Amino acid sequence: MLKRETEWRIxxxxxxxxxVATACGGxxxxxxxxxxxxxxxxMSEFAFSPGDxxxxxxDTVTIKLNNVGDKEHEWMIGREVESxxxxxxxxxxxxFDDMMGLEVMPMNAAMxxxxxxxxxxxxxxxxxxxxxxxxxxxxxxxxEAATITFTVTExxxxxxxxxxxxxxxxxxxxxxxxxxxxxx
Numbered sequence: 176m177l178k179r180e181t182e183w184r185i186x187x188x189x190x191x192x193x194x195v196a197t198a199c200g201g202x203x204x205x206x207x208x209x210x211x212x213x214x215x216x217x218m219s220e221f222a223f224s225p226g227d228x229x230x231x232x233x234d235t236v237t238i239k240l241n242n243v244g245d246k247e248h249e250w251m252i253g254r255e256v257e258s259x260x261x262x263x264x265x266x267x268x269x270x271f272d273d274m275m276g277l278e279v280m281p282m283n284a285a286m287x288x289x290x291x292x293x294x295x296x297x298x299x300x301x302x303x304x305x306x307x308x309x310x311x312x313x314x315x316x317x318x319e320a321a322t323i324t325f326t327v328t329e330x331x332x333x334x335x336x337x338x339x340x341x342x343x344x345x346x347x348x349x350x351x352x353x354x355x356x357x358x359x
Contacts, residue, residue, distance in 0.1 A: 205229035205356060213237045218315065219244035221346050223337055226353035230327050237324040240284075242315040248339045248346065249286070251312040252355050256338070256347070263344035269310030270335050270355065277311075277325045284313045284321035331357045 205227040208214050212235050217224045219242075230236050242248050253266020271277060279285040287310050313321050339351040 203229075205354070208234060208236050211237075213239060215239045215241065216250070218242045218248040218250065218339065218351075220246060221339070221349035221351040223250070223339075223351065223353045226337075227356070228337070228353070229356045229358065231358050232327050232329050232332060235324065235326045237322055239320065239322050240313055240315060241320045242317055245317050246346075247314065247316050247341055248351070249312045249314045249341055250337060250339065251310060252335045252337050253310055254335055256336070258344075263338075263347045264340045266310055266336070266338070270331060271311040271325070273330075274325060274328070277323065279313065279324075280322050284315060284319075285311065286314050287311045327357055329359065332359050333357060 204225075206214060206225040207229050214225075214228055214230075214236065216228075216238060218240060238250075240250050251266060252270035253268050254270075255267035256263050257265050257267050313323060315321055333356075335355040335357070337353040337355050339346040
């Protein structure tokens, strides 16, 4: 009887360890672009789905953002969360700093780029400078969508954070964040 109880406990422990490993990223659950370079991200209360993205240097990526939630959401990628008056409100390092040829449709979805030059179709931003406030973001109201197309550079290698800082950072604090990984 003691042997059977010990085996049962060992089995239960093994299952628990497997569940914890899976929950903590034991497998690679990051989404990569499809064969056309597209990644679809749904924004809702209070998450990005998928929450983990992986791209490679040289990839031309189109992110399709769909706000399927009931609140306005923003999408930013950066490092080192900044706070204002105790609330998280952006990143110190913006993923899109100095990026040339970033395309956003519709153009009115893009925010945080004061010195934009647009080409003839009003969809390409060039000449982003370092003084961008809290950085580039895409804002969408419930039911709205936007696309962002860019080519990943070597300067972007590493792990970044995706985030929404709406409502004085409450969305971020409630878990609306994810990872954006760039591999060389």
